[in-house]
Amino acid sequence: MAGRKGVIGMLLKNVRLLTRNGDGKWSTATSDVLIEGDKIKEIGTFDHEITGHEVVDGKGMLAAPGLINGHQHTPMSLLRCYSDDVPLMTWLNEKMLPIEMKMDENDRYIGALLSMAEMIKSGTTAYADMYIGMDQVADAVTHSGIRASLARGLIAMDSNFEGRLQEAADVVDRYHGAADGRITTMIAPHSPYMCPPDLLKGAVSLASEKGVPLHIHLAETKDEERMIQERYGMRPVQYLQENGVFEQPVLLAHGVHFNEDDFNVLKNIKGGIVHNPVSNAKLGCGISDVKKLMELGITVGLGTDGAGSASTLDLFMEMKAASWMQKLKYEDAGVLSAHEVLSMATVNGAELLGLGGVAGELKPGMKADLILLNMNQLHLTPSYEEASLLVYAASGHDVDTSIINGKMVMRGRELLTVDEEKLKFDARSRAEGLLQRLS
Numbered sequence: 001m002a003g004r005k006g007v008i009g010m011l012l013k014n015v016r017l018l019t020r021n022g023d024g025k026w027s028t029a030t031s032d033v034l035i036e037g038d039k040i041k042e043i044g045t046f047d048h049e050i051t052g053h054e055v056v057d058g059k060g061m062l063a064a065p066g067l068i069n070g071h072q073h074t075p076m077s078l079l080r081c082y083s084d085d086v087p088l089m090t091w092l093n094e095k096m097l098p099i100e101m102k103m104d105e106n107d108r109y110i111g112a113l114l115s116m117a118e119m120i121k122s123g124t125t126a127y128a129d130m131y132i133g134m135d136q137v138a139d140a141v142t143h144s145g146i147r148a149s150l151a152r153g154l155i156a157m158d159s160n161f162e163g164r165l166q167e168a169a170d171v172v173d174r175y176h177g178a179a180d181g182r183i184t185t186m187i188a189p190h191s192p193y194m195c196p197p198d199l200l201k202g203a204v205s206l207a208s209e210k211g212v213p214l215h216i217h218l219a220e221t222k223d224e225e226r227m228i229q230e231r232y233g234m235r236p237v238q239y240l241q242e243n244g245v246f247e248q249p250v251l252l253a254h255g256v257h258f259n260e261d262d263f264n265v266l267k268n269i270k271g272g273i274v275h276n277p278v279s280n281a282k283l284g285c286g287i288s289d290v291k292k293l294m295e296l297g298i299t300v301g302l303g304t305d306g307a308g309s310a311s312t313l314d315l316f317m318e319m320k321a322a323s324w325m326q327k328l329k330y331e332d333a334g335v336l337s338a339h340e341v342l343s344m345a346t347v348n349g350a351e352l353l354g355l356g357g358v359a360g361e362l363k364p365g366m367k368a369d370l371i372l373l374n375m376n377q378l379h380l381t382p383s384y385e386e387a388s389l390l391v392y393a394a395s396g397h398d399v400d401t402s403i404i405n406g407k408m409v410m411r412g413r414e415l416l417t418v419d420e421e422k423l424k425f426d427a428r429s430r431a432e433g434l435l436q437r438l439s
């Protein structure tokens with residue numbers, strides 16, 4: 001990833017550049033892109049000689065904004081396909097939490113790096129994380145070159161959570177702005193059912209004190225609805241509202257089970273929802289009403305959730321699932337178009353990660369976070385509408401090159417920051433050790 005001596009930037013020549021128009025639709029035109037430092041300096045056609053830049057031949061390549069994964073638990077790659085085909089509460093309480101108690105720092109680092117390598121290889125350039133052990137996750141972010149918003153996940157069913165809030169505050173103090181500004185932070189109470197009122201209130205005042213957003217699971221299952229009703233006599237949305245969560249900007253993961261009262265609250269929040277269709281489908285949670293959320297003007301981004309539930313971290317898969325599931329829900333092919341889904345995975349995700357106007361689109365002055373897709377392939381031929389090809393026909397395997405913060409992190413599908421063979425070896429041996437410790 002280190003810059004070559006005398007090279008001050010990069011010049012991408014003759015790419016098909018994917019840009020978002022004023023009407024929210026995406027279109028393409030052939031162009032050159034000049035990158036200097038961590039930013040896009042200029043976009044246009046440069047006939048004059050530009051010296052001091054590494055020239056990248058973009059012929060046959062589509063340059064798109066890097067995709068943004070709005071909800072992740074990166075160390076959970078180590079738990080990919082460890083438990084499937086069971087409902088969420090069984091999966092979480094009987095399978096994930098017990099094995100997570102056995103994970104050590106090295107497991108978390110390798111799991112996080114594995115997730116980041118997979119995300120970069122499939123076109124993700126920024127993501128939001130909620131987990132324990134953010135020191136190891138931050139190390140993996142620094143190493144891999146990805147952009148991230150990190151938060152210590154907070155779980156407590158008793159009043160013994162002061163130490164955890166302190167850890168969450170430490171993550172903000174230690175890492176906000178770290179890794180050349182690639183890391184930002186949030187405060188992450190896990191969910192209504194894992195957080196008693198005092199923990200939620202503590203998280204809200206910490207987020208307000210530090211000036212960072214909240215990140216929380218919400219309305220993922222009917223079980224959650226029932227539990228919050230039994231414990232507090234209200235719905236999950238009302239429970240968060242009563243404890244001040246919507247006073248802060250908030251990233252709400254899932255948002256599957258809402259009624260009209262919930263929608264009326266949500267349309268006024270700062271922040272929005274991250275839709276995780278593959279995880280929701282695999283865990284049998286239900287289908288979020290993305291169409292309605294968007295009609296209400298709520299920002300909806302896209303996420304994978306951890307590999308422990310979704311099994312794959314490819315946002316191209318999520319884009320397909322999001323669009324297909326809404327079309328099926330409404331029995332209407334016109335719902336959630338390719339253009340809208342692309343916006344969810346880019347500009348909307350950027351807004352929810354606090355990167356609005358900074359990433360998620362390719363414009364001069366914005367961060368140079370972009371991907372080049374090899375469009376010269378059978379399954380991407382012919383080309384009437386490139387936005388449709390990206391959403392309905394392409395996969396993460398079509399991403400050839402990834403540039404994050406102005407640095408090349410993948411070229412010709414080879415990761416430049418991570419030794420893939422060593423990482424696979426390390427991940428397999430960590431998983432074996434973890435299983436041994438569990439038995």
Ligand SMILES: CSC[C@H]1O[C@@H](n2cnc3c(O)ncnc32)[C@H](O)[C@@H]1O
Binds near residue numbers: 306
């Ligand atoms: C306290 S760290 C995060 C915690 O969240 C668990 N988790 C991962 N995915 C989900 C999900 O979809 N719903 C609820 N909880 C989830 C993970 O296993 C960690 O324990």
Ligand SMILES: [Zn+2]
Binds near residue numbers: 073253305306
């Ligand atoms: Zn999650």
